[in-house]
Amino acid sequence: MNQKTEQIRPVTVKIEDFKHDLQEAVTKSELPPFMLEMILGEYLSGVSIVARREYAQDRADWEKTVKADEKDG
Numbered sequence: 001m002n003q004k005t006e007q008i009r010p011v012t013v014k015i016e017d018f019k020h021d022l023q024e025a026v027t028k029s030e031l032p033p034f035m036l037e038m039i040l041g042e043y044l045s046g047v048s049i050v051a052r053r054e055y056a057q058d059r060a061d062w063e064k065t066v067k068a069d070e071k072d073g
Contacts (some may be wrong), residue, residue, distance in 0.1 A: 009017075026036060 029036070031039070
């Protein structure tokens with residue numbers, strides 16, 4: 001049986017694709033810059049909250065792993 005391996009896009013390619021898609025969305029919106037600034041600012045604020053939570057969880061997980069390794073080692 002022939003299994004297809006899933007290709008994982010590098011983060012650099014994902015970033016460039018995202019920038020392209022964002023530029024396309026901004027252009028297609030035909031909104032004035034002050035409205036785009038307001039909308040993107042609100043969105044960025046939400047993303048920042050999620051990023052801080054993710055960082056806190058990653059930090060807690062990492063510290064838990066380090067403590068477990070120290071206990072075992």
